[in-house]
Each structure stands twice: as C-alpha cells, then as structure tokens.
Amino acid sequence: MKGTPRIIFIVILMLGLGVVPLLADYFDEPFYTVMFSRMLILSIGAVSLNLILGFxxxxxxxxxxxxxxxxxxxxxxxxxxxxxxxxxxxxxxLQITLAIVFSALTGLVIGAISLRTRGVYFIMITLAFSQMLYFVAVGNERYGGDDGLSLYMRSDFNGLIDITNDNSLYYLNFVFLLLSLYLSHRLINSRFGMVIRGAKSNEQRMRAIGFPVFRYQLVAFVIAGTICGIAGVLSANQTEFVNPSVMHWTRSGDLIIMTVLGGLGTLFGPVIGAVAFLFLEEFLSGITEYWQLYFGPMLVLVVIFARGGIDGILVRLDIWWSRNSTVKNEEVD
Structure with missing residues (x-):
C-alpha cells in the first residue's frame, strides 16, 4: 500500500510520544518525561515556524x-x-491569553515591516528585531535582567489540571502539539494555505491573479507567532526558569535546523526534526562538550543527500515500497 512506511513511522512516533510518561514511570526514569516534554514544546515552536518557512x-x-x-x-x-x-x-x-495577544501584536509589527522586503533584507530585519527585544530583556533588571527569573510556582489552571506534576504538564504539552498540528493541517489545506504556498513559488503570479499576498503572509506571520508564544508559556513551566537567552537569534536558528532536519513544508517534519535534534544533542553532548562540531557535518550531509530532510527519506521509502508492491502484484497476476 502506497505510503505505508511513512505512515507507520509517524503513527509509531506519535503513539510513542503519547506513552512516554507511562514508560518512564514503569522503568523509574522520570528524566525521560522531562526530556521528551522539552521535545514536545520545541516541536510546537518548529511547527509554527514551518507555517511561514516551510510553506x-x-x-x-x-x-x-x-x-x-x-x-x-x-x-x-x-x-x-x-x-x-x-x-x-x-x-x-490569563498567561496563555496574554502570550497570544502580545505575540500576535509583536508578529503584526515585525511582519508589517519585514514583509515589505525580500531575501537577505527580510532575514536581517527579523534578526534585528530579535536582538533588539533580547537586549530589552537583558536590560530589564526588574524581571531578572541577564540572570533571568526563577519561577517559584507553575501556572495555576484553577484546579482543572495540576501541572506541578511533570506527567500532567507533559500531557498538556502533548495536547497543544496535537492542536498545533491540526491547526496547521487545516490552514495549509485551505484557500489561505494555497495562497501562501503559491506566493512561495511565484509571488508575482499570485498578485496578478488578484490575491493580496502581503495580507495573507502577514496573517500567517501572526498565527505562527501566537502558536510559538503558547510554546513559550509551556517552556517556562517546564524549566521553571526564564531568561533572555530563550529569545536569542541562535534559538531561532535551532528551530530552523529542526524544521530543515525533519522536512520543510511537511506536516510532521518539524516534529520529527525536533525529536531527532534533541536526541542527537543529548547523545553527542554525553560524548563531548563540543557536540556541535559533530552535529554540523551530520546536518550538512542530511541537507545534501537527503533532500526534504528525514521526511524526504520516508517519502522515498514510500515510493520504493509502492514500486516493490506493484512488481509483486504483477508477478502474482
């Protein structure tokens, strides 16, 4: 059946993520609940970035x-x-609501300015805003400055869910990941998504047809920002610590790497990339503190020889599976 290897892999991945706390409790390894919880949060961030970068x-x-x-x-x-x-x-x-509002407003401002440019100028403007807000946080001594803030308590959800328990927080992260994937799927397969993807391929043609490309791109920018803002709320509760480094441009670079590694412009690629990235980080950092020296060449090899990232490899497996199944069916006939 066409697509079987890729579908099986994604189903196993998502089911595996769903039972991590149960397995961690069974084997008395709570560390894995925390590690995979971080994967879920960064997956949400990568899924949101994929909306504007991949699509x-x-x-x-x-x-x-x-x-x-x-x-x-x-x-x-x-x-x-x-x-x-x-x-x-x-x-x-309240914190999630404020994160959505302020992320949306920030995305509106950054998008309204940066989307009037193209190429390297667009990249530089987003980088400039990133560094500007980073140094605003560094200079704000009231809220920790460069040292950051230690959280004395996690968010209170009025007793509906107790996220002081790591397992409960994990499943909250998992639910938000599923919601972000669902929203991404609906958006990309709607008229809105068709315009965004069409503008990526040929922006002038989309304008000639009559679509207000700038407006569509700006809305995508705002939506991506709000989803990532929610990931920030979850991240703060997970680490119980906040400091300016969370918004440094290198963290944006990590999200880009996760998206590219998993597969640009695919629904589950960012999740696959985030899981692979953090697995490699955990494994390589256990070998040497200079783990990036080993990770860099690996990423280069993936980009060169595995176009479409890990998801691209799975797609090629699908094609091989389909051809192999067709040959076998013809032999039977």
Whole structure:
C-alpha cells in the first residue's frame, strides 16, 4: 500500500510520544518525561515556524522572540503573584491569553515591516528585531535582567489540571502539539494555505491573479507567532526558569535546523526534526562538550543527500515500497 512506511513511522512516533510518561514511570526514569516534554514544546515552536518557512518561504531569524514573550508572561505573572500577592497573575489561562495577544501584536509589527522586503533584507530585519527585544530583556533588571527569573510556582489552571506534576504538564504539552498540528493541517489545506504556498513559488503570479499576498503572509506571520508564544508559556513551566537567552537569534536558528532536519513544508517534519535534534544533542553532548562540531557535518550531509530532510527519506521509502508492491502484484497476476 502506497505510503505505508511513512505512515507507520509517524503513527509509531506519535503513539510513542503519547506513552512516554507511562514508560518512564514503569522503568523509574522520570528524566525521560522531562526530556521528551522539552521535545514536545520545541516541536510546537518548529511547527509554527514551518507555517511561514516551510510553506511560505519566509526565513525568520526572529521566531524565538515569541518563545521569549510566552515565557516572560509566565515569569512576570509568577513574580507578581509571589512577591506582590497578586495571585490572579499566576492564572495559566490569563498567561496563555496574554502570550497570544502580545505575540500576535509583536508578529503584526515585525511582519508589517519585514514583509515589505525580500531575501537577505527580510532575514536581517527579523534578526534585528530579535536582538533588539533580547537586549530589552537583558536590560530589564526588574524581571531578572541577564540572570533571568526563577519561577517559584507553575501556572495555576484553577484546579482543572495540576501541572506541578511533570506527567500532567507533559500531557498538556502533548495536547497543544496535537492542536498545533491540526491547526496547521487545516490552514495549509485551505484557500489561505494555497495562497501562501503559491506566493512561495511565484509571488508575482499570485498578485496578478488578484490575491493580496502581503495580507495573507502577514496573517500567517501572526498565527505562527501566537502558536510559538503558547510554546513559550509551556517552556517556562517546564524549566521553571526564564531568561533572555530563550529569545536569542541562535534559538531561532535551532528551530530552523529542526524544521530543515525533519522536512520543510511537511506536516510532521518539524516534529520529527525536533525529536531527532534533541536526541542527537543529548547523545553527542554525553560524548563531548563540543557536540556541535559533530552535529554540523551530520546536518550538512542530511541537507545534501537527503533532500526534504528525514521526511524526504520516508517519502522515498514510500515510493520504493509502492514500486516493490506493484512488481509483486504483477508477478502474482
């Protein structure tokens, strides 16, 4: 059956992610719940970036800004709840709402300016905004400055879910990952997604047809930012620590690498890439502190010999499987 190897791999991956806490508890290895929880959060960030990079062709080196915004919504809310007694600021629903609002507004501003340029100029503007907001966070001593903030408590969801438990937080992350994948699927397969992908291939033709390309791209930019902002809220609760490095341009580079490694412009590619990236990071960092020296050549080989990333390899396996099945069926006939 056509597509079987790829489908089987994705199903096993998602089911595997769904049972990680159960296996970690069974083998008494809580570390893996925390590690895979981080994978889920970065997968959400990579899925959001894929909307504009993989499907829209917009290379943003400022995407981690939204991770920072979401993280600081939790950090700021927590510090006021604990130190100033403003308990409602620790409310998780409020923090997610604020992360969505501020991420959307930031995405609107950055997108409105950067999308008027193309190529390296677009990249440089997103990079400039990233560094500007990074240094704003570094210079804000009230909220930790360069040292960051330690969270004395996790977000409070009014008793609906207790994320002080790592397993509960893991499944909250998993639910948000599924929601981000569902939203991405619906968007890309809608008229909106067709315009975004069409603009990536031939923007002038899409304009000639009559589509307001700038408006569509701006909306995609805002949506991607809001999804990544939610990932920031989850990240802050996972690490129980917030500092400016979360929005540094190198973190955006990590998200780009995850997306490219997994497969640009594919639905599950960013998830595959995030899992592979963090697995390699964990494995190589256990061998040497200079693990990037080994990871770099690996990434180069993937880009050169595995076009479409890991998902591209799975697609080629699908083709081989289909041809092999066809030959066998003809022999039987």
């Amino acid at each position: 829209g062709g917009m290379v943003s080196f400022g995407h981690a800004v939204y991770l920072g915004i979401g993280s600081y919504m939790v950090g700021i809310g927590t510090i006021h709840a604990v130190e100033d007694g403003i308990e409602w600021m620790a409310n998780g629903f």
